[in-house]
Amino acid sequence: MNETLSAQMLAMTHGLLNSLLVSAIGILLAVAIGVVFGAIRYARIPVVHWIIGGYVNFFRCTPLLVQIFMLYFALPEIGIRLSPFETSWLALGLWGGAYQTEVFRSGFAAVSKHDILAARALGMPAFQTFVDITLPIGLRSTIQAATTTAITQFRSSSFMIVVGYMELTYVANKIVSETFQVFEIFGIAALMYLAACLAISLLSRMLERASHVPGLGVAR
Amino acid sequence: MDDWLLPVLAYLARGTVTTLWISVLSLTFATVIGLLVGSFSASRSRIVAGFVRVYVELFRGVPSLLILLYVFFALPHIGIETSPTTASMLGLGLWGSANIAEVVRGAIGSISRHQTIAARALGMGATETLVFVIFPQALRRFLPPYVGQLTVLVQASTLTSVVGVADLLGSAKQMIERLAYVGTSGHAIEIYAIVLGIFFLTCYPLTLLAAYLEKRLRV
Numbered sequence: 247m248n249e250t251l252s253a254q255m256l257a258m259t260h261g262l263l264n265s266l267l268v269s270a271i272g273i274l275l276a277v278a279i280g281v282v283f284g285a286i287r288y289a290r291i292p293v294v295h296w297i298i299g300g301y302v303n304f305f306r307c308t309p310l311l312v313q314i315f316m317l318y319f320a321l322p323e324i325g326i327r328l329s330p331f332e333t334s335w336l337a338l339g340l341w342g343g344a345y346q347t348e349v350f351r352s353g354f355a356a357v358s359k360h361d362i363l364a365a366r367a368l369g370m371p372a373f374q375t376f377v378d379i380t381l382p383i384g385l386r387s388t389i390q391a392a393t394t395t396a397i398t399q400f401r402s403s404s405f406m407i408v409v410g411y412m413e414l415t416y417v418a419n420k421i422v423s424e425t426f427q428v429f430e431i432f433g434i435a436a437l438m439y440l441a442a443c444l445a446i447s448l449l450s451r452m453l454e455r456a457s458h459v460p461g462l463g464v465a466r
Numbered sequence: 467m468d469d470w471l472l473p474v475l476a477y478l479a480r481g482t483v484t485t486l487w488i489s490v491l492s493l494t495f496a497t498v499i500g501l502l503v504g505s506f507s508a509s510r511s512r513i514v515a516g517f518v519r520v521y522v523e524l525f526r527g528v529p530s531l532l533i534l535l536y537v538f539f540a541l542p543h544i545g546i547e548t549s550p551t552t553a554s555m556l557g558l559g560l561w562g563s564a565n566i567a568e569v570v571r572g573a574i575g576s577i578s579r580h581q582t583i584a585a586r587a588l589g590m591g592a593t594e595t596l597v598f599v600i601f602p603q604a605l606r607r608f609l610p611p612y613v614g615q616l617t618v619l620v621q622a623s624t625l626t627s628v629v630g631v632a633d634l635l636g637s638a639k640q641m642i643e644r645l646a647y648v649g650t651s652g653h654a655i656e657i658y659a660i661v662l663g664i665f666f667l668t669c670y671p672l673t674l675l676a677a678y679l680e681k682r683l684r685v
Contacts, residue, residue, distance in 0.1 A: 307666045309621035310621070311628075316655075402529065407628065408628060415535070
């Protein structure tokens with residue numbers, strides 16, 4: 247392996263780690279938003295659930311790239327200056343949060359009505375029923391769908407090239423425009439993305455197994 | 467009304483037309499290739515079905531932007547000179563075709579094997595079974611997610627602005643830079659809000675349509 251190539255590989259590995267870093271923060275933020283907002287949507291808490299519905303529709307029906315531009319290039323006009331790093335995880339988190347809200351809402355809605363009725367009949371208040379019955383069962387069944395959103399968020403971290411955050415696509419694009427090694431560099435970048443996506447889905451598979459409750463019929 | 471608004475709107479209208487063009491063309495490309503590749507998944511040959519899987523996983527596992535940049539830089543490298551618009555439409559179309567192939571694969575896979583067995587038992591040939599039994603049923607499962615893919619591709623068309631195409635987002639960016647250069651403010655908030663509004667008004671009805679179709683076409 248010649249020296250240039252190893253230097254390029256090093257730079258790209260660094261880019262991949264940066265992609266993973268903003269994605270990890272964005273994914274956690276989105277899951278947090280999704281669980282809370284999804285629960286509110288599921289419980290149909292008056293007024294708030296309409297507002298959250300508006301948030302979900304707005305973020306899902308507008309391009310992530312325009313949202314990034316809004317955060318990074320427009321907000322400074324009203325005095326809010328975000329660094330490329332802050333923009334990256336915030337944009338991914340807000341955007342993914344809209345998708346996760348729907349994922350968790352339908353996950354909670356899929357919990358058997360009989361389980362909830364049984365808990366209520368035993369005298370559990372509505373909130374406790376949600377925390378002790380709906381939440382643990384619902385969360386287990388949403389792992390797969392939530393992972394799909396998380397992987398999409400990770401792939402979309404490549405959009406952060408437009409704010410100059412040094413993620414994998416930014417680094418690869420920079421090397422290609424300097425050296426014109428289109429096939430090698432973009433090929434390696436593509437393999438890195440594929441490997442990372444595979445790792446994320448393996449992690450989620452492990453989580454699914456570890457949280458499996460015998461008889462609940464969630465894990466395969 | 468502020469004097470900056472009218473020229474900006476006129477310029478954005480041009481960008482909107484470009485975005486529409488790019489969306490329609492890349493969508494057509496994606497649909498043709500996606501239907502073709504996706505319907506191969508009905509094949510009994512493991513090699514053919516395996517090819518569909520690899521095609522889908524490969525293009526869907528990699529960020530759309532990376533595919534777009536790949537095509538954008540690779541085409542001139544192998545001696546094909548095209549405009550950024552054509553190159554990015556090709557990139558978007560390739561990525562979209564994998565998404566649509568996956569929708570087709572899911573739709574065909576959702577039809578029970580018993581349908582095939584029953585049709586074959588009645589003496590229908592393999593092709594007949596596909597055309598008259600499997601595809602009509604799969605179409606009902608295909609349409610709702612396909613309409614969902616329309617919104618995905620319309621939104622993805624903004625990626626072309628990264629390689630310098632003056633689509634809706636690209637022309638908004640240029641306008642803001644120009645306004646900031648000649649005046650005190652680029653009016654970025656207002657202009658991006660208009661862009662977000664245009665996309666919302668395009669994509670929201672499509673998601674409603676997808677939801678309606680899903681309810682209506684439930685098998």
